[in-house]
Amino acid sequence: MSGIRSYFPSGDEYVTEDALKNLRNYRYRAVDKSFLTKYLYRHYWEWAVTLFPLWMAPNLITLTGLSFEIFDVLLVLLIMPDLEGPGPWWLYFAFGIGMWLYSTFDNVDGKQARRTGTSSPLGELFDHGCDALNCTIAGIVEASAFGCGISWQTVTIVFFTTMTFFFSTWEEYHTGVLYLGYVNGPTEILTLAVLACFASGIWGPAIWHVKASHGLPIIGRLFPGTWEVADALLALTGLAMIFGHCAICCWNVHAACKEQKRSFTATLPQLVQYAVFAISCYVWLDNSTTIFVNNHLVLFMITAGTAFGRIVSKIILAHLTEMPFPSYTVQMVPLAVGAIIARLGLFTPPTELMFLIASFLFVTVAYVHWALVVIERFCEFLGINCLTIAPRKLREKAQ
Numbered sequence: 001m002s003g004i005r006s007y008f009p010s011g012d013e014y015v016t017e018d019a020l021k022n023l024r025n026y027r028y029r030a031v032d033k034s035f036l037t038k039y040l041y042r043h044y045w046e047w048a049v050t051l052f053p054l055w056m057a058p059n060l061i062t063l064t065g066l067s068f069e070i071f072d073v074l075l076v077l078l079i080m081p082d083l084e085g086p087g088p089w090w091l092y093f094a095f096g097i098g099m100w101l102y103s104t105f106d107n108v109d110g111k112q113a114r115r116t117g118t119s120s121p122l123g124e125l126f127d128h129g130c131d132a133l134n135c136t137i138a139g140i141v142e143a144s145a146f147g148c149g150i151s152w153q154t155v156t157i158v159f160f161t162t163m164t165f166f167f168s169t170w171e172e173y174h175t176g177v178l179y180l181g182y183v184n185g186p187t188e189i190l191t192l193a194v195l196a197c198f199a200s201g202i203w204g205p206a207i208w209h210v211k212a213s214h215g216l217p218i219i220g221r222l223f224p225g226t227w228e229v230a231d232a233l234l235a236l237t238g239l240a241m242i243f244g245h246c247a248i249c250c251w252n253v254h255a256a257c258k259e260q261k262r263s264f265t266a267t268l269p270q271l272v273q274y275a276v277f278a279i280s281c282y283v284w285l286d287n288s289t290t291i292f293v294n295n296h297l298v299l300f301m302i303t304a305g306t307a308f309g310r311i312v313s314k315i316i317l318a319h320l321t322e323m324p325f326p327s328y329t330v331q332m333v334p335l336a337v338g339a340i341i342a343r344l345g346l347f348t349p350p351t352e353l354m355f356l357i358a359s360f361l362f363v364t365v366a367y368v369h370w371a372l373v374v375i376e377r378f379c380e381f382l383g384i385n386c387l388t389i390a391p392r393k394l395r396e397k398a399q
Contacts (some may be wrong), residue, residue, distance in 0.1 A: 011373045019321035020381045024294065026121040026229045026320060028110075038181075041107070048110040049102055058113040059126045060387045065105025066130045069137045072098040073298075076144045082295065083140070084149035089201045096197030099138060101158040103190050106131065118389055121320045122378040123314070126386070128169070128372065132312040136305025137215045138193075140298060146230050147205030149296045155285060156234055159278060159302055161185075162308050164245050166274045169312045171249040172394045174267060175256040181248060183240075208233070221261040265280040270325050273311060273332075277304075280335040287342035290349040296356060303360040306332040310367050317374065331366050334359035 024079050032038075052061060072095050080087040109127060115120040139158035148154040162187055172178050180186065199207065208230040212220040215229035223232045257264040281304050285291060291300050307329070314326040338355060341347055345356070384390045 007212030008369050011377050014153040014370060014374050015317060015321060015323075015377055017321050020377065022322040023121050023320060023378070023381065026124075027329065028119065028124060028198050029176055030180070032180040032187075033182045033186075034180060034184055035182065036187050036191065045104070045107045045111060049108045049115060052078070052108065052112055055113065056118055056391060057385065057387050057389050058116070058118060058123055061105050061109040062123075062127050062130050063114055063387065064101045065109070066134060066137075068098040068101045068105075069134055069141060072141045073137055074139060077298065081298075082149055083154055083298070084147050084205075085144070085146045086204050086206065087144075089115065092145055092197050092205070095141050096194045096201070099141065099190060099197065102134065102138070103186065103194075106186070116389060118384070120378075120382055120384055122375065122382060122384065122386065125316055125320060128316045128373070129280075129313045130167060130347075132169075132309040133305065135165050136301050139305075140301060142193050142196070143194075145200045145205065146208045147200070148230065150292055150295050151157065153230060153234065154297065155281075156238075158282075158305070160237055160241055163274065164241055164276070166196075166308075166312055167246045168231060169315045169319075170267075170270060171252050173315055173325060174253045176319075178249075178322065179252060181243070181244070183244065185245075189237075229270055234351040241292055267325075270327060273327050277308060277311065277332060277335065280332070280339040283339035284335065284342045287345070288352065289342075289347050290352045291356070292352070294349060299356060299360060303356065303363055304335060306360075306363045306367050307335060310363070310370060313371075330364040 034041075047080070050263060075094060076083065079091055085091075108128065110119075110123070114125050136158055138269070139161045140154070143154035143157045146157075148157065168178070183189075196208075207215065209227070210230045212223045212227045212229050212232040213225060214220065216223075216232055220229075220232065227235075253267055254264045257267065277314055281300075291297055310329050310331045311326075318324065318326050334355075338352075338359060341355070342352070378384075379386055387398070
């Protein structure tokens, strides 16, 4: 066993003792300007948290919520592996219900932490870490609900979810505040996604693939004549993402840098990491010999999504422990190498599939090891448990 462990980084390489000491300075700060949250969902979540027993740890609620989305992906693989369908009506309702339950559990976990007096920086790391993984998982589910199939539409949906989350995490690192605007992904966009799943269950996913000029009253004629409703909705989502989210993140980081007398320009190279991730995925997919042709897109996206989860989780960890902004993770290596090999035309369908499977195993093992080690170090330092509520005396001793 010790021989196997020698191949992995030590706990101190992931997060040092000095960094752990900075957890004493942790204060969770968030701003949510959503009207839906203020006037509707907040009351729903306050009621929903009362349904959970006091012995249930907040992180266990988070993990349970993520399991609903994972279950939906398993349904996709078993019933509609082409991501196009049409599948049975109940499948689309299962997608919507899974998303709704994930959102509910994701918003209730923090309330459960305050309710049980177990709020901690581990909770934020665990919560945001699950959110990062769910970017890809939910993207696959939503693409299936729209009947996008093994296509660039599906890739675009996942790209949108990961990009918005990366910018939000980058913003929080510099501002110290999780900012959710008047219209934001976890609230309004997720609500629309759930309703879209239900719409597919009622009328079938074909409603998203009629010509935009016929399917979208008034605005449909603004788009090219060959575009479908799904294409138009993706274009509108992309514009909203760039100008309504990413631009605001940049503005908030600029304001924070100005207030702290730091250079905003110096923060921009930190965005290169996501650009390398996205470009690597695009180049590999665009030159692939098997991923689109032989229906390996889900495997590819889960592989890339796991690497993305590590990228943003390291940023969250750096934010919590006041470490320098991480600009690299080893899990990006298979994506970059795969892109280079594919671009050079050196893959054959069998060798590319073997490399993709090996990449999936590598990023998964690396992610799980990192997560387990970091969680263990947090728990030991803070005197808490991850998935159960530690005795109060143990927590007080650590504090």
